[in-house]
Amino acid sequence: MAIRVLTVEDDERIRASVKLALEDEGWIVDEAPTGEDAIAIFQSTPADVVLIDIMLPGIDGFELCRTLRKLSDVPIVMVTARVDTHDVVAGLEAGADDYLTKPFAPKELSARIRALLRRVRPSAPGHSKLVFGNLEIIPDEGKVTLGGKDVPLTKTEFRLLCELAHDPNGVFSREVLLDKVWGHGYFGDGRLVDVHIRRLRMKVEVDPAEPTHVVTVRGLGYRLQS
Amino acid sequence: MTFTQPTTRPPRYRRTRARRIIRNTARALLPRRIGLRHRILISFGAGAMILSAVLAITTYGFTRSSFVQQRETAEINQAFANAKRVQTDLLANPADVIGALEQFGSAQRLLYSNGVWTSNSKGFTQADIPTALKTRVVTNLKAAHMIIDHGVNAALIVGIPLEQTNAFYFELESLRQTEDALRSVFIALMLSGAITTAVGIGLGLLVSGRTVRPLVQAAQAASAIAEGRFDTRLETTQDRDLQMLTTAFNDMVATLQTRVERDARFTSDVSHELRSPLMTLAASAQVMHSRRDELPERSQAALDLLIGDVARFQGLVEDLLEISRFDAGAIRLINEPLALLEFVRQAIAVSSLPRTDVVFAAETDQILVQGDKRRLARVFANLIDNARIHSGGKPKIIIQFADDDPTKSRAWVIVEDDGSGLIDGEEEKIFERFSRGGSAGQRAGSEGAGLGLALAAEHVALHSGSIWAENRHDGIRGARFIVELEIFVQNQPALGPQRNTETSS
Numbered sequence: 001m002a003i004r005v006l007t008v009e010d011d012e013r014i015r016a017s018v019k020l021a022l023e024d025e026g027w028i029v030d031e032a033p034t035g036e037d038a039i040a041i042f043q044s045t046p047a048d049v050v051l052i053d054i055m056l057p058g059i060d061g062f063e064l065c066r067t068l069r070k071l072s073d074v075p076i077v078m079v080t081a082r083v084d085t086h087d088v089v090a091g092l093e094a095g096a097d098d099y100l101t102k103p104f105a106p107k108e109l110s111a112r113i114r115a116l117l118r119r120v121r122p123s124a125p126g127h128s129k130l131v132f133g134n135l136e137i138i139p140d141e142g143k144v145t146l147g148g149k150d151v152p153l154t155k156t157e158f159r160l161l162c163e164l165a166h167d168p169n170g171v172f173s174r175e176v177l178l179d180k181v182w183g184h185g186y187f188g189d190g191r192l193v194d195v196h197i198r199r200l201r202m203k204v205e206v207d208p209a210e211p212t213h214v215v216t217v218r219g220l221g222y223r224l225q226s
Numbered sequence: 227m228t229f230t231q232p233t234t235r236p237p238r239y240r241r242t243r244a245r246r247i248i249r250n251t252a253r254a255l256l257p258r259r260i261g262l263r264h265r266i267l268i269s270f271g272a273g274a275m276i277l278s279a280v281l282a283i284t285t286y287g288f289t290r291s292s293f294v295q296q297r298e299t300a301e302i303n304q305a306f307a308n309a310k311r312v313q314t315d316l317l318a319n320p321a322d323v324i325g326a327l328e329q330f331g332s333a334q335r336l337l338y339s340n341g342v343w344t345s346n347s348k349g350f351t352q353a354d355i356p357t358a359l360k361t362r363v364v365t366n367l368k369a370a371h372m373i374i375d376h377g378v379n380a381a382l383i384v385g386i387p388l389e390q391t392n393a394f395y396f397e398l399e400s401l402r403q404t405e406d407a408l409r410s411v412f413i414a415l416m417l418s419g420a421i422t423t424a425v426g427i428g429l430g431l432l433v434s435g436r437t438v439r440p441l442v443q444a445a446q447a448a449s450a451i452a453e454g455r456f457d458t459r460l461e462t463t464q465d466r467d468l469q470m471l472t473t474a475f476n477d478m479v480a481t482l483q484t485r486v487e488r489d490a491r492f493t494s495d496v497s498h499e500l501r502s503p504l505m506t507l508a509a510s511a512q513v514m515h516s517r518r519d520e521l522p523e524r525s526q527a528a529l530d531l532l533i534g535d536v537a538r539f540q541g542l543v544e545d546l547l548e549i550s551r552f553d554a555g556a557i558r559l560i561n562e563p564l565a566l567l568e569f570v571r572q573a574i575a576v577s578s579l580p581r582t583d584v585v586f587a588a589e590t591d592q593i594l595v596q597g598d599k600r601r602l603a604r605v606f607a608n609l610i611d612n613a614r615i616h617s618g619g620k621p622k623i624i625i626q627f628a629d630d631d632p633t634k635s636r637a638w639v640i641v642e643d644d645g646s647g648l649i650d651g652e653e654e655k656i657f658e659r660f661s662r663g664g665s666a667g668q669r670a671g672s673e674g675a676g677l678g679l680a681l682a683a684e685h686v687a688l689h690s691g692s693i694w695a696e697n698r699h700d701g702i703r704g705a706r707f708i709v710e711l712e713i714f715v716q717n718q719p720a721l722g723p724q725r726n727t728e729t730s731s
Binding site for chain 1: 498501502503504505506508509510512513516540543547560562572575576599600603
């Protein structure tokens with residue numbers, strides 16, 4: 001089945017050119033000039049991935065991100081003007097999975113989208129259920145429970161958790177996680193990992209301020225423990 | 227209409243020469259090199275000294291004259307009284323001259339009677355009496371007095387002719403006590419003069435400090451502004467004279483700030499506005515590129531040009547945006563500890579010459595630096611670009627400890643090429659924006675906007691490092707660019723990016 005992308009961008013010409021480029025990948029592209037339109041379109045025909053420009057008339061990109069997050073766990077790529085502003089962190093905290101800065105090459109965008117839509121690594125046989133204390137992960141079903149209760153994770157959060165679960169007690173550096181989860185190289189933005197870890201802790205930790213499962217290993221990276 | 231002919235002017239050189247001499251003399255007399263603070267100090271000190279000296283001299287003069295006069299009058303009166311008694315005694319008993327002299331008082335006396343000098347004291351002989359006084363008393367028969375030097379002290383001699391006895395009475399009274407009193411007064415005055423001078427110097431210090439303080443503040447503010455902290459202002463004061471300075475200064479900074487911000491915003495706005503069309507261009511060019519084979523040959527060539535220049539344009543806009551952020555002081559580094567060798571290798575891998583060799587000195591593979599990965603990588607990418615375009619050959623990268631640093635606290639990353647090297651005086655110019663001087667003209671070809679090295683310099687400066695260019699020392703033609711970075715000492719292992727929210731300065 002073809003991948004369906006929803007691009008939310010107020011500049012008609014950018015929208016049109018991005019649509020052309022993404023359609024070259026064989027994908028279906030829906031367009032929305034405003035956040036309000038995007039919500040309406042998403043509700044009638046849910047997309048597999050949403051591309052949001054932060055600068056939008058009406059409700060802005062952050063607000064749209066939060067609204068879509070309430071509706072779905074769809075991967076969201078946001079487009080910001082600058083790398084070093086708070087926009088990036090704010091966007092990630094609003095629920096975006098990855099970001100690009102304008103102007104970006106459409107090839108880069110499609111690579112990012114492919115990385116976000118990658119499936120979870122198949123689990124080793126006999127490991128269909130991974131248990132970390134009161135935290136249980138069933139990779140093949142995309143299901144996570146904490147103390148028996150279902151934990152709703154986005155696709156990216158789930159993949160991040162599964163990467164950490166792949167080698168229990170192994171320490172994963174930022175670079176490794178960026179590569180495995182987002183497909184970024186050495187120059188990927190470590191803040192992606194930090195914000196996603198923070199979001200993950202909000203969901204899988206009893207007390208996110210005192211994490212017991214997703215712990216920080218100073219100077220090295222992160223580790224999942226029971 | 228008539229024009230007046232310019233009359234020949236008298237030679238002006240004489241006047242200018244005179245003026246020059248006056249100016250030179252004034253310059254020699256007025257020590258201009260002495261700062262304001264010291265000038266105030268000297269004025270106060272000298273003022274206090276002169277004032278106290280004048281006061282002391284006047285006081286001493288008055289005291290001395292009134293003291294001496296008083297004493298003189300008293301002594302003379304006493305001498306006349308004594309003379310009267312001696313006369314009475316002599317008249318009663320003309321033979322007992324000694325008896326007449328010794329019967330009262332402590333003064334030293336001398337009697338000249340019938341050509342014989344009789345003294346009641348060895349310290350007073352006729353030799354002590356000045357001739358003028360002697361003449362006046364003995365010859366002119368007039369009472370007289372005189373102050374003489376008698377031994378170490380001054381003394382008053384009074385001479386009185388004794389009527390009816392044909393004798394002359396001389397009395398000598400030491401003025402030692404008076405002199406002692408005057409000496410005490412003198413010492414007291416000297417002391418108070420010294421104290422006044424010291425107080426004057428102290429006041430001078432205080433006042434000069436106060437006077438110079440606004441200037442020092444203004445100087446500090448000015449250098450802060452020069453470093454880009456445009457929110458610097460001078461404190462407003464109640465002092466009307468200083469208010470002029472602070473108001474003018476603050477107005478100037480405000481104007482400067484507005485102008486700088488406007489310039490930076492303009493560059494930033496322009497670059498931002500260029501991004502959207504660039505986005506469309508890049509995306510459309512890519513769509514065409516994926517159908518390149520379907521195009522006729524001439525269109526293919528045109529498309530290649532288009533794609534190449536869209537990329538170049540994109541790079542230029544990115545560089546301009548980054549530069550405008552520097553100018554606005556709006557750069558926020560995303561700092562993290564980086565393993566230098568690994569980092570340099572990764573930076574080369576994404577540069578235009580990913581196969582560039584890296585040579586590293588012993589122990590340098592352990593070096594950590596603190597930096598913004600993305601921005602530092604641009605530094606090396608730009609240096610490699612520069613070497614590639616400039617030397618047209620293979621650059622080489624060398625990592626080593628700083629040559630002049632035995633403590634190994636700084637690391638050098640050297641990008642060396644075998645191009646034509648740098649022309650004298652070009653070493654600094656090439657770091658200027660859009661510089662195209664000298665052999666740099668060669669790189670004006672199709673690549674590089676001339677911002678690469680300027681950006682590299684700004685980035686390195688933001689990382690508290692230095693960058694400079696020089697010709698190779700090893701006898702081979704070519705240039706080398708040295709990036710010096712502080713080695714990061716990791717006391718506590720810190721994890722990952724630490725946002726440096728400090729704006730650049």
